[in-house]
Amino acid sequence: MSDESTPPGPKSTQHSTLNTQRSASAGTVLAFDFGEKRIGVAVGDTETCLAHPLTTIRTESNRLRFAAIGALIDEWRPACLVVGLPAHADGTEHEISRLCRRFAQRLEGRFGIPARLMDERLTSRAAESALRAAGARGARLEAALDQGAAREILAAYLEAERNKTAKTT
DSSP states (O other), X not given: OOOOSOOOOOOOTXXXXXXXXXXXXXXXXXXXXXXXSEEEEEEEXXXXXXXXXXXXXXXXXXXXXXXXXXXHHHHHOOSEEEEEEOBOTTSOBOTTHHHHHHHHHHHHHHHOSOEEEEEOTTHHHHHHHHHHHTTOOHHHHHHHHHHHHHHHHHHHXXXXXXXXXXXXX
């Protein structure tokens, strides 16, 4: 189950290399809801299976996007990255799917962190429903929608990983 409360603080960068490596292997994950104008970002952890909306990167400049993502990676030190892969309700790929695949490949290549693709069907709708239920409307809803969708993507990924682990134990 996921939680929409405020995310825990980032991993401290004051630890020794051994502690930082242990923290990363503990399973911090950053997830991205990729869009051509905005990228929603969420953070979570495979141990707790909690996902939290983090931020929305609002720029179309790839240089600025990857600089912002690099800063988040430095701050959170994730073991894995997850990118939502859009598809139509029947499972056929969406027009932006190719761009999402390319984005995931670029993340993995640039930062050397495994990037996984996760079906993101209905995540924006689920995020919007949750935000509306929490009272968000208008500009407040729009501002939180992308990172809310990233949280939904990450929650689905964490649940799938937990189910895989449960089946192997």
